[in-house]
Amino acid sequence: MRAETSHNLKDFAVKSLKTLCLTLMVLLALFSVCSPGVCAKAKETAEASEEKTPEPSFAEKKVTLYTGYEVYYSALVDVDEEATVKYKSSLRRVAKVDADGIVTPLSAGKTVITATVKTGNKTVKCAMNVVVKDPYYELVEFPEGVFAGTDTVYSVKRYGYDEPVTFRLTGSQYASIEPLDGTSCVLHATAPGNISVEVESLGKVKKQDVRIYEGTGTIFVVHPDSKPYLNRYITRGDYNRYTACYFLLRSYLERLDTVGGGMLVLKKGEYPVIATLCVPSNTTILFEDGAVVKKIDNTDTKALTATTSLFQCVAATHTSKKFKGYGGEHDISFIGEGMSGIDLAGIKCTAIMMCHNKNIKISGLYFKNVNGLHFIEMDASRDIDISYNWFTGYTATSTGHKEAINIDTPDRNTGGFVQGWTSYDRTPNKNVYITDNVFKDLEVGVGTHRYSQAEKTESADMGSTASDKGTNVEGSDEKAGVDGAAEEEEPAPQMYHAGINVLRNSFFNITTYGVRLMNWKNAVIRDNSFEETAGFITGATVYDEEGNATVPKLIGIYINGAVNPIVTGNYFSGFDTVISACPWKNSKIKSNPAIDGGSSYDITYNDFSEKTLEYFKKNKAVECTNQILIYETYGKAGTVIPVVYELK
DSSP: OHHHHHHHHHHHHHHHHHHHHHHHHHHHHHHHHOOHHHHHHHHHHHHHHHSOOOOOEESOSEEEEETTSOOEEOOEESOOTTOEEEEEESOTTTEEEOTTOEEEEOSSEEEEEEEEEEETTEEEEEEEEEEEEOOEEEEEEOOSEEETTOEEEEEEEEESOOOOOEEEEEOTTTEEEEEEETTEEEEEEOSSEEEEEEEEETTEEEEEEEEEESOOSEEEEEOTTOOOGGGTTTTSTTOSTTTHHHHHHHHHHHHHHHHTOEEEEEOSEEEEEOSOEEOOTTEEEEEOTTEEEEEOOOOSOSSSOOOSEEEESSOGGGTTOOBOTTOSOEEEEEEEOSSOEEEOTTOSOEEEEEESOEEEEEESOEEEEEESSOSEEEESOEEEEEESOEEEEEEOOSSSOOEEEEEEOOOTTTTSOOOTTBOOOOOOOEEEEEESOEEEEEEEEEEOSOOOBOOTTSOSOSSOOOOSSOOOOTTOGGGBOGGGOBOOOOOOOBOOEEEEEEESOEEEEEEEEEEEEESEESOEEESOEEEOOHHHHHHOOOBOTTSOBOOOOOEEEEEESOBSOEEESOEEESOSEEEEEOOBOOOOOTTOTTSOTTTTSOOBOOBOOHHHHHHHHSOEEESOSEEEEEOOSTTSOOOEEOOOSSOO
16 A cells, blocks of 8 residues: 555656646747747737727718719728618708719708618718709909900809800900900900900809009009908918008019019008008009098007008118119009098108109099198109199198108208118209199198208219309318418208299198298299188197297298299289298207207208299289298398289
8 A cells, every 4th residue: 555655656746747847848938939029019919900990981071063063973981892882862852872872963952971881790871961052153363454455364163064154345445355265265455444354154144344554564453351462461460450451552562573563453442551561663553433541550469560651662672772862763653543542540650751762653642631740751752743632631730841742851960761771862852743733721732841961072963052162172272271271161062952843733721831942943833822711720720849829820932042943823812921032041850859950051042033033023912911021141031022913
């Protein structure tokens, strides 16, 4: 019994040892197989096996179809080949679908196409929204304005049909049309005028009124609710309902600068503008009847603040240039039609500012409500035409001499023009025609209130006149006086605005001066009417330089430092003084002591010939207290010459 037990224990031990060895071998094998890379791969395989199989769906979730037009072949994705599919339309009168998923549009409306996909024991439903519309067309390229002598493509886009459209023209004396294909034609504009281009299709007629303008370059037509060119600026934080028109006009003026000029047409409506708009060369801004650019000073944003000018005759790309002479922008026009123009709304601002320009035209506009500055600021510019405009409405200033049209020079000493695109070279204006305008209820109609004097090194060919005395030559005996003392220096030549013509204008109810000639040479003031009414004089608000209320000065024409002006054929009624002429000297600017004001310049004197005085007498005055006053000495009264009442 013991021998048998011993034998069994021995067998048990041997078996246990073998089992243990086998277990160890299996563990070692598993350890060697499960390296990091192999384990990661096994993990990915396990995760992949746990991912869900993509469910079937429509390739397009939403489609638009057209009644009576093409059917739609719907497509499903991620569908097993062995799956069965059933289609259904939620509103069969709008669109039906067959067993193959082909959708047929029937009537305008909306429906949902459902596909029930069954694979084995699994069923999935997917949906597609279908919008059905009646066929229609749109005018996609139909500009409202073109230039005469140009060819322009007009085109439409068809939706839900293929039949060609028909083009017709009203106004064949100005243009003709030539069909190109089923959706477009060419408009041949031959002369300025108004036409209509009609399109007929699907039994419907659409018409676009088109105006053919005279001009060259690129033309843009905008409305107050138009978007900026190519939607520029609309994503800016300061683009809002207050600034929208500013960015609208700015974007198109910048585009005209890029393309070399053309025309910007403002259709009827109000265009509120907060900041300065820069106008490039070869550009016309046309205000159609009822178009008004109105100054505002509120933007509901701190990112864009109000400026003190609306239009400046300088390209946005040139505002950092230091122009000299008449070398700035050129060939710019502001043209108004009907009752259109610029309303400064009593805000301190200049409507149009020019400097170093040439060939500028401002015509047919209504300027309203100036306050503290000018409707037009003109500096260092030549060949200017300002005609058939209306200037009216003012807020009284302490100086009382804010002109509707200010004729000035870019001069650091006088501070008359302070933009960054001038070299402050004191260039005067030249060849200016101010004709057939109306100036009503203003402080001053046209004039200059500070003059410039040239540096001694400057030539006198820009409107200035040199002294009659010779110039000392270095080394000459004449250079030194007695005992070697230097002779008194020659005064620097005055800078004269040359060829200023004020013709056939009407000046009504002016509180200070109708026209003020200060350093004007060879000016012509002719055939104008100057009239004051008792009611306006009584109610006019006027202040002196100390800010105290005072009575209007009521001088028809004021002359300070003019050379041989022609003042003739004018009519005066109700003025204190018809013509007053005296020497003048600039004063310091009380409101800005940092600026000299040109007070260091020499006194400027009038230079009248006998012919000049004879012209003075050829005016007519009715109910005027004084007639012609001429003061020859600065600060002292001089000769009084009566007006001849009948024109000669």
